[in-house]
Amino acid sequence: MGTELNLVNRLAEEMKPHGKIVQFMAPTVCMCSTMQRIDPQHLAWTLENLADGNIVNPIRVPAHEAELARVALDRMLAVS
Known part of the structure; x- marks a missing residue:
């Protein structure tokens, strides 16, 4: 699941050689x-602090x- 423009575009490029299509599901980006x-x-700084x-x-x-928000995330994960 991707909700940020650059993330989705990067994933789309990375998955293209594998024959997978990654796109926004919403009509408005x-x-x-x-x-x-x-x-x-x-x-890395944030993760080190959390650790x-x-x-x-x-x-x-x-x-x-x-x-x-949890319901929305659960629904997105269910379709991914």
Whole structure:
């Protein structure tokens, strides 16, 4: 499942030699400028902190919204 333009485009190119088609399922493509700012160094830093038990920059949402997001993720994973 891919929800960010550059991720989907990269996966589409990587899967092309394997005869697989990767495309957006939504009629409107949305750019995510926040996702574009993630680089290997900061991802590694975040993962190292998590491995050490430190949660850096936690994101908190109301329980009801978290449950709706979980339902959406479960549905996306079910069709992937």
